[in-house]
Amino acid sequence: MPKDGGIGASVKRREDVRFLTGKGRYTDDINIRGQLYAFFLRSDVAHGRLKSVDTAAASDMPGVVRIFTAADFAGVGGIPCGWQVTDRFGKVMQEPKHPVLADGKVRHVGDPIAMVVAETLDQARDAAEAIRVEIEELPPVLNMKDALKPDAPKVHDELTSNLCYDWGFVEENREAVAKAFEGAAHHITLDLVNNRLVANPMEPRVAVGDYEDHSGMHTLYTTSQNPHVIRLLMGAFVLGIPESKLRVVAPDVGGGFGSKIYHYAEEAAVTFAAKQVKRPVKWTASRSEAFISDAQGRDHLTRIELALDKDHNFLALRTETHANMGAYLSTFAPSIPTWLHGTLMAGNYKTPLVYVNVKAVFTNTVPVDAYRGAGRPEATYQLERIIDKAARELGVDPVELRRKNFIQPDQFPYQTPVAVVYDTGNYQATMDKLLELSDHAGFAARAEESKKRGRLRGFGIAHYIEACGIAPSNLVGQLGARAGLYESATVRVNATGSITIFTGSHSHGQGHETTFAQVVAEMIGIDASQVEIVHGDTSNSPMGMGTYGSRSLAVGGSAMVKATNKIINKAKKIASHLLEASEQDIEFKDGKFTVAGTDRSKTWVDITLAAYVPHNYPLESLEPGLEETAFYDPSNFTYPAGAYGCELEIDPDTGKVTILAFTAADDFGNVVNPMIVEGQVHGGLAQGIGQAMLENCVFDENGQLLSGSFMDYAMPRADDLPFFKVDHSCITPCTHNPLGVKGCGEAGAIGSPPAVVNAVIDALQRGGYSHIDHIDMPVSPARVWAAMHQR
Amino acid sequence: MTKVSMTVNGKSVSGEVEGRTLLSSFLRDGLGLTGTHIGCDTSQCGACVVHVDGRAVKSCTVFALDVAGAQVKTIEGMANPDGSLSVLQQAFQDNHGLQCGFCTPGMVMSAAALLADNPSPTEAEVRHGLEGNICRCTGYHNIVKAVLQASGQDVSKIAAE
Ligand code: FES
Numbered sequence: 001m002p003k004d005g006g007i008g009a010s011v012k013r014r015e016d017v018r019f020l021t022g023k024g025r026y027t028d029d030i031n032i033r034g035q036l037y038a039f040f041l042r043s044d045v046a047h048g049r050l051k052s053v054d055t056a057a058a059s060d061m062p063g064v065v066r067i068f069t070a071a072d073f074a075g076v077g078g079i080p081c082g083w084q085v086t087d088r089f090g091k092v093m094q095e096p097k098h099p100v101l102a103d104g105k106v107r108h109v110g111d112p113i114a115m116v117v118a119e120t121l122d123q124a125r126d127a128a129e130a131i132r133v134e135i136e137e138l139p140p141v142l143n144m145k146d147a148l149k150p151d152a153p154k155v156h157d158e159l160t161s162n163l164c165y166d167w168g169f170v171e172e173n174r175e176a177v178a179k180a181f182e183g184a185a186h187h188i189t190l191d192l193v194n195n196r197l198v199a200n201p202m203e204p205r206v207a208v209g210d211y212e213d214h215s216g217m218h219t220l221y222t223t224s225q226n227p228h229v230i231r232l233l234m235g236a237f238v239l240g241i242p243e244s245k246l247r248v249v250a251p252d253v254g255g256g257f258g259s260k261i262y263h264y265a266e267e268a269a270v271t272f273a274a275k276q277v278k279r280p281v282k283w284t285a286s287r288s289e290a291f292i293s294d295a296q297g298r299d300h301l302t303r304i305e306l307a308l309d310k311d312h313n314f315l316a317l318r319t320e321t322h323a324n325m326g327a328y329l330s331t332f333a334p335s336i337p338t339w340l341h342g343t344l345m346a347g348n349y350k351t352p353l354v355y356v357n358v359k360a361v362f363t364n365t366v367p368v369d370a371y372r373g374a375g376r377p378e379a380t381y382q383l384e385r386i387i388d389k390a391a392r393e394l395g396v397d398p399v400e401l402r403r404k405n406f407i408q409p410d411q412f413p414y415q416t417p418v419a420v421v422y423d424t425g426n427y428q429a430t431m432d433k434l435l436e437l438s439d440h441a442g443f444a445a446r447a448e449e450s451k452k453r454g455r456l457r458g459f460g461i462a463h464y465i466e467a468c469g470i471a472p473s474n475l476v477g478q479l480g481a482r483a484g485l486y487e488s489a490t491v492r493v494n495a496t497g498s499i500t501i502f503t504g505s506h507s508h509g510q511g512h513e514t515t516f517a518q519v520v521a522e523m524i525g526i527d528a529s530q531v532e533i534v535h536g537d538t539s540n541s542p543m544g545m546g547t548y549g550s551r552s553l554a555v556g557g558s559a560m561v562k563a564t565n566k567i568i569n570k571a572k573k574i575a576s577h578l579l580e581a582s583e584q585d586i587e588f589k590d591g592k593f594t595v596a597g598t599d600r601s602k603t604w605v606d607i608t609l610a611a612y613v614p615h616n617y618p619l620e621s622l623e624p625g626l627e628e629t630a631f632y633d634p635s636n637f638t639y640p641a642g643a644y645g646c647e648l649e650i651d652p653d654t655g656k657v658t659i660l661a662f663t664a665a666d667d668f669g670n671v672v673n674p675m676i677v678e679g680q681v682h683g684g685l686a687q688g689i690g691q692a693m694l695e696n697c698v699f700d701e702n703g704q705l706l707s708g709s710f711m712d713y714a715m716p717r718a719d720d721l722p723f724f725k726v727d728h729s730c731i732t733p734c735t736h737n738p739l740g741v742k743g744c745g746e747a748g749a750i751g752s753p754p755a756v757v758n759a760v761i762d763a764l765q766r767g768g769y770s771h772i773d774h775i776d777m778p779v780s781p782a783r784v785w786a787a788m789h790q791r
Numbered sequence: 792m793t794k795v796s797m798t799v800n801g802k803s804v805s806g807e808v809e810g811r812t813l814l815s816s817f818l819r820d821g822l823g824l825t826g827t828h829i830g831c832d833t834s835q836c837g838a839c840v841v842h843v844d845g846r847a848v849k850s851c852t853v854f855a856l857d858v859a860g861a862q863v864k865t866i867e868g869m870a871n872p873d874g875s876l877s878v879l880q881q882a883f884q885d886n887h888g889l890q891c892g893f894c895t896p897g898m899v900m901s902a903a904a905l906l907a908d909n910p911s912p913t914e915a916e917v918r919h920g921l922e923g924n925i926c927r928c929t930g931y932h933n934i935v936k937a938v939l940q941a942s943g944q945d946v947s948k949i950a951a952e
């Protein structure tokens with residue numbers, strides 16, 4: 001049994017009280033005296049030459065303070081990209097310029113052309129309408145394959161083509177994989193689209209820039225998952241402001257899902273403008289603006305091939321993917337279809353040979369970057385779809401085909417053919433758990449019952465693995481990352497024993513204020529209410545890399561544990577002095593320091609007081625105070641894995657798919673707060689099911705975003721989803737971080753799309769539509785119905 | 792600019808607004824009640840839901856002038872008089888019905904109106920009733936559970952936590 005409030009307890013979230021009473025403090029809730037409002041005039045064409053931007057008339061409009069165009073930013077840098085991928089020929093990727101405001105050309109609908117700063121938002125918006133922009137329209141580049149044709153128009157004139165890179169992994173295996181296919185008994189092929197998605201956290205992006213003339217200090221309040229990263233990128237690469245003069249604050253943030261990792265032009269623009277106009281400048285995105293300016297997700301076209309021997313052992317896997325980068329390289333964009341995707345193509349399986357080819361392509365569309373799962377959903381989707389297809393073509397049970405090829409529990413640590421080493425796992429166990437919880441055995445009877453009602457019932461399974469706890473800095477450095485991926489924590493013990501923790505992780509829904517406090521409270525043996533978690537402000541926390549890639553507890557939590565251990569070590573020294581015993585004899589348990597084998601002891605508060613009121617204190621050998629900082633750089637990724645099952649019905653008259661049950665059996669390693677972990681899985685499942693059934697980002701032939709609002713982009717709503725069955729009782733603790741945790745934030749979004757599509761195909765094939773072996777996501781009624789009637 | 796007066800969370804308030812000022816802006820910018828959130832510009836997300844004369848209304852969809860004289864209730868007015876969480880708010884916390892908290896005010900206001908109309912809804916009725924509120928974080932599982940629990944129903948049988 002976990003201790004009350006300790007590790008393993010479903011402690012209720014302390015942050016909820018402010019959110020439930022309207023007292024959350026999100027960026028848009030921040031208003032600074034004298035603040036002006038920014039409005040961005042954006043391109044309404046996908047591709048064009050910017051002939052002129054005439055702001056004369058607009059500048060005279062009421063309330064207008066200043067209008068900024070590209071010329072104003074001539075002296076600053078462009079928006080940087082944080083990852084440089086090297087292609088399969090050893091050449092670095094093509095990296096275009098990304099100006100803060102469009103310069104010379106506009107490259108996607110939504111590309112910002114000018115920023116109006118005015119006394120009110122309405123005045124700024126009115127003035128933007130009066131700006132005269134002359135654009136010579138150019139043919140837009142939209143389709144990735146067309147974009148690579150030699151005569152295709154170029155998104156970036158200064159590049160040799162629209163190809164960002166042509167990446168091969170593992171390049172040395174290319175020939176061996178081809179050979180394996182030649183001799184294979186079975187060769188399965190599948191063409192897939194991983195549909196483009198919009199992250200759509202419910203809070204749109206906001207940025208407020210402030211500048212203090214007397215100190216030269218800049219402050220940016222922004223909706224970010226990683227304020228330190230923004231400070232580094234914007235300060236060092238765009239505006240040339242030293243970290244000491246730049247504070248970035250990300251207060252309560254209303255969800256991120258990846259889209260708030262990146263450094264965006266609007267952040268730099270308001271920070272820059274605040275100094276120019278000597279007043280705070282606030283920008284709040286409308287939802288329509290978010291649809292054309294937030295980095296989007298996925299958008300891969302893939303051919304995947306699987307070779308099997310006559311006994312159905314996987315021999316080799318080969319993929320060719322086109323990955324859409326959009327018009328510019330967003331912060332981590334190049335790494336997503338490569339290192340976060342190719343390295344997962346072994347999945348949970350023993351496939352000895354893997355070759356992944358990815359062509360990243362520039363198009364006249366909104367930039368694409370990480371979205372919940374980032375690369376790993378794409379890998380899992382391909383793999384779990386082709387395994388299902390193979391099972392059907394070979395006439396074997398998809399569960400058994402997976403089981404046969406699983407890396408077996410006694411094979412860990414397991415070196416995959418795609419560089420990574422899985423430390424631990426037990427995929428048979430998660431599969432068993434799934435089959436049990438979903439009553440797989442009873443499916444046939446349920447399918448019969450559906451049939452009587454004229455419905456087609458299907459069951460789909462997927463097993464996923466992901467690489468989380470991102471990431472070992474030295475490794476990612478070799479792979480092209482331009483940043484380290486450690487995390488930091490400062491543990492400040494106060495004189496009366498309470499603890500303030502400053503973490504570089506950022507919580508925007510994950511509940512760190514609760515879970516991080518649980519961990520430290522248990523380590524020290526005090527009540528969690530004595531532990532306060534502070535995050536989101538570069539002025540008080542050590543340099544940290546923020547929250548994404550399911551890394552907060554695995555990396556940020558580890559930094560916190562490390563710093564807390566330093567605290568405990570020092571506290572023991574103080575205790576040994578006060579108790580006049582040798583340090584080795586001091587035992588620390590439940591907030592008490594005891595001399596082993598005696599009843600002589602000091603409480604936690606005795607020690608913390610002594611540290612700050614060092615009257616009786618070993619000053620010659622120990623500094624006063626009790627505050628420690630630690631940085632933790634993981635030695636490996638963590639590898640959460642799990643089995644997901646989807647049971648659904650199709651109405652053959654309409655093609656409508658209804659999910660009846662969804663079960664998730666995950667191995668997240670150790671769990672600190674089961675309630676929160678389950679909530680993370682629920683949210684991930686909703687997004688994955690959303691991708692599979694509803695969501696789709698569609699551009700027309702002119703590059704206009706057709707799905708540009710919640711009226712056209714189908715977000716999952718309460719009545720689209722069932723209650724979920726989730727379980728995390730299969731535990732193989734991570735072997736290389738102190739908490740044994742693996743991360744749970746992205747799993748749901750990774751494992752669920754193939755489970756849904758596999759279930760749809762299962763239902764259709766059982767219902768006699770044996771010609772249907774694939775339908776692209778989202779499996780809308782129209783697509784399902786069309787497939788059924790396309791004999 | 793025109794003067795508008797109304798009662799918000801039991802207090803009479805007034806302010807100067809333009810004809811185009813939305814109730815949501817009046818609450819947020821005029822009165823500093825920032826618990827009412829703006830999640831979209833097409834009346835689709837429900838983050839802005841408040842009660843006007845007891846009915847759930849998307850405050851981004853009505854002009855401040857249109858509710859002159861009305862009784863308006865926002866998330867800031869939902870706790871018990873002693874400041875403790877109301878039954879519905881407490882059910883959200885107990886069931887982990889919120890993550891980032893951004894949809895939460897609108898979700899609570901919609902759910903409160905739903906329960907006022909239908910004190911013992913079925914799961915399907917709750918899902919249907921909350922269909923105008925988008926939550927990107929929770930997958931709705933724990934929200935639906937919270938609303939069912941707030942209505943006095945036993946939710947212990949519902950899968951997982
Ligand atoms: S802000 Fe009112 S419905 Fe979205």
Ligand code: FES
Pocket residue numbers: 202254255509888889890891892893894895925926927928929
């Ligand atoms: S809790 Fe984040 S949108 Fe609902």
